[in-house]
Structures are given as structure tokens and as C-alpha cells.
Amino acid sequence: MLDDIVGYRLRRAQVLVYQDYVRTVGSLDIRPAQFAAMTIIGANPGLSQTTLATTMGIDRSGAVILIDALEGKGLAARVPSKVDRRTYAIMLTDKGATTLAELKRMVAEHDNRVTACLGPEERVQLNSLLLRLYQG
């Protein structure tokens, strides 16, 4: 009965995947949301906190906390914008870029392990079905 509900399966799968994520990158102590933020900053250096927030689908106040954490670890930096003195350009530090590269390796390994029970074409299928679920 519960097993026929997509939300229930999504949650159970996510719990398991999350546990493997923590086991994999636990030593670095970078949360999934922090990894997502670092990836987005790495691909869009100089973006504002509000842009980061809307990209991640969270509130602006959440981006503040996220950047606070990354800044506290020396992984990201707030650079005052020269065109708009209300905003910061968010950048990865050198340490942040190095750490992100290492994280990407670890997360790729984690992703492979977590989907090890699926064949190559099944992984593609799963990703495509999930994508359609949240893109309509």
C-alpha cells in the first residue's frame, strides 16, 4: 500500500542515498546543500546571494546561512560588488575550488556506488524519469 506511493519510495530512496553521501564525504563535513551551493558558485562565479537562493529554490535567509558556513570554512568569499553596493559577488576561494574538485570526485564515486544495483541504461532511465517528475 505504502509501496505504491511515489512519495514514499522517493523518501526511502533518499534516506539511503543520503546516508551513503554522509559516509562518503563525512570527513570533509560538507552538507549536500553546501555541495550544491559550491557547485553552483563554481559554475557561476560572482553571482549574488539572492541569485544563489532562487537557483537552489530556497529563501534568501537560507543563502546567508549557507555562505556563512562556507566562508567560515574558508571555501567561499563575499566580494563587494562595484556596481551595486547592496550585493556581494560570491566566489570560491582557491581552497574552495580545490575542495570542490575533490568533492566532485567523491560524489561521483558515491553516485556510482548508490546506483550499483542498476545497469547503465537503467541509471539513465531513472535520472530521466526523476527529471520529468519535477520538470513537468
Added chain:
Amino acid sequence: MLDDIVGYRLRRAQVLVYQDYVRTVGSLDIRPAQFAAMTIIGANPGLSQTTLATTMGIDRSGAVILIDALEGKGLAARVPSKVDRRTYAIMLTDKGATTLAELKRMVAEHDNRVTACLGPEERVQLNSLLLRLYQG
């Protein structure tokens, strides 16, 4: 980059599915975990709180809070066990059984809406792939 990571897609899909769940059963104010608990109790009347907890993969203390909430709404009841005075037999009340039946209809509708973008055989595929993800 993020879109290639199964954990990221799972989370994004789950957020969307959760929002639709809240919109669907919002008026009843029954959380997903509470619905799961009610479903399990309905299928296994008289089970103990510890059994419920292990079935749901949560801590015993979490089951206490869950049953407290259901009891507070008059949906479930703790019946003292006659064979082991440490335990309670957890039951749905009549109101709980009625509410569960209504919830199941609403959740089925919610599940259909959320997977409306998929064809019938794609829904089966998604459920099967998710199941294999957390069953190995």
C-alpha cells in the same frame, strides 16, 4: 553537473511531491509520517510502538511523538497489553479508520497528479527502479 547526481534529483523530486501532498491533504493536517504510521497500524492492528518504529525505520522516541499526535487527534489509541504490561497495543479508533480511508483516496489522487507527466508503464518503471535503489 548537479543534474547527473541521483541524490540531487531525488531531493528535487521529493520537494515537489511533498508540496503537492501538503496541498492535497492540507485540510486534514496529517503529515506524511503520520499517514505512513496510520497505514501500518491499519494493516497491523495491535502492534507495539517499538514494532512501528522499526517498521518505519525511526527511533522508538519518534514513535512516541507520532502516536501522541494521532492520539491527540483522536485517530489512534494506546490499549494496554494484557500479556506484557510494558507495552501498548496500538489501534486506530473508528474515526482513525474513517480518516485513513479518506486519506488513502486523497493520497491516491495526489499520486496520480504527481506522476501525470509519466505514462502507465513509466510509472511502473519508476517505482521499480526506486525500489531497487533502496532494496539493493
Added chain:
DNA sequence: TATTGTTATACTCTATAACTATA
């Protein structure tokens, strides 16, 4: 007036550890 970043606050979910009463 509107927007950016910020803070304070609160709420949900969940885990851990210690307690009690029973076994």
C-alpha cells in the same frame, strides 16, 4: 518604493541519552 543582505524567531523532523516500569 523596491531590493539585498541580514537577524531573530519559530517550526518540523529526527537522534541521543537517561529515566521508569516491567520482564
Added chain:
DNA sequence: TATAGTTATAGAGTATAACAATA
């Protein structure tokens, strides 16, 4: 001693609302 239920507490995650500085 081991287990069931309970409580207190703490942590992560996120949202809301209000504020100052700037546009």
C-alpha cells in the same frame, strides 16, 4: 540484565517577518 515506553535535549533544515543600507 534486558526491553518498552517516556522525557529532555539538541541538531539540521527551512520559512517568515522585520530591519538597515542601497537602488
